[in-house]
Amino acid sequence: GAGVSQSPRYKVAKRGQDVALRCDPISGHVSLFWYQQALGQGPEFLTYFQNEAQLDKSGLPSDRFFAERPEGSVSTLKIQRTQQEDSAVYLCASSPQDTNTEAFFGQGTRLTVV
Amino acid sequence: QKEVEQNSGPLSVPEGAIASLNCTYSDRGSQSFFWYRQYSGKSPELIMSIYSNGDKEDGRFTAQLNKASQYVSLLIRDSQPSDSATYLCAVEYGNKLVFGAGTILRVKS
Numbered sequence: 001g002a003g004v005s006q007s008p009r010y011k012v013a014k015r016g017q018d019v020a021l022r023c024d025p026i027s028g029h030v031s032l033f034w035y036q037q038a039l040g041q042g043p044e045f046l047t048y049f050q051n052e053a054q055l056d057k058s059g060l061p062s063d064r065f066f067a068e069r070p071e072g073s074v075s076t077l078k079i080q081r082t083q084q085e086d087s088a089v090y091l092c093a094s095s096p097q098d099t100n101t102e103a104f105f106g107q108g109t110r111l112t113v114v
Numbered sequence: 115q116k117e118v119e120q121n122s123g124p125l126s127v128p129e130g131a132i133a134s135l136n137c138t139y140s141d142r143g144s145q146s147f148f149w150y151r152q153y154s155g156k157s158p159e160l161i162m163s164i165y166s167n168g169d170k171e172d173g174r175f176t177a178q179l180n181k182a183s184q185y186v187s188l189l190i191r192d193s194q195p196s197d198s199a200t201y202l203c204a205v206e207y208g209n210k211l212v213f214g215a216g217t218i219l220r221v222k223s
Contacts, residue, residue: 033210042118042202042213043158056209091157103211105157 002026004106006092012112013082021077021109025094032075033103034067035091043091049075050098082113116141116207120214129223133190137203137214140184146206147179149188152216153199162188193221 005024013019025032031050035043036059045059051072060067064082069075079086089110095103117140127133135149146165150158164170164177164186176189186205190197200216 035211035213040215042204042215043211045210045212048209059210102160102163104160107157 004092004094004104006090006106006109008109009107010110010112012114015083015113016081017113018078018080019082019111021079021090021111023075023077023092023094023106025073025075025092026096026104027073029094029096030098031095031103032069033093033095034075034077035093035105036061037089037091037108039088046077046090079111082111084113087111087113116205116212118203118205118212118214120201120203120217122215122217124218124220126220126222127193129193129195129221131193131221133193133197133219133221135188135190135201135203135217135219137186137188138184139186139203139205139212141205141207142181142184144181144205144207147177147186148204148206148211149175149177149186150202150204150213151199152202158202190219193219195221195223197221 034046037043047067048056049069064080066078089108091108093103093105119138149162152158162177164179170177174191178187202216203214204211
């Protein structure tokens, strides 16, 4: 597709359940970013990939969060043993360069933990 | 702690007026600054980027940067009801963007 695609758009998980969120970046984009956006707040950085290498994971809130991009294209953000505070919109963005310049965001996955 | 501060608003302006949105940031070493527009329930959309002191104009939008004062602003001329959205200021720190909480803009017809 022409833009960044994320799936699912909505996910309801029971507390303690594991979830996996998928991001298809724009074809050929080198950089991929995951952000978490709570209601009424700006997005907060989670992690950054340059091709298949995860260069920065300093924003991941706990070891329950794990991200991968094994072939340098599609990325998956996994959250284990979900908790209510994980409820947020998870945004993926990609950029053609190794910087944030011209980063394009996907529509996001809204995760609700009940 | 890298911080980006914005007034949450809402900022209400009449149709046709100039809307002025402001942002301050904490790290003097920052070099890249962005304004994103986010409609309710949608993802952020990049509308302006600015890298050097002064003004940058693109259509009805003008971004202003003052690195000495650590201040970025966005002016929207001839505001339209379709400009009603949340405007996010973002500052690049290394590999990441740090966002402000956003300013809600309401343009009333």
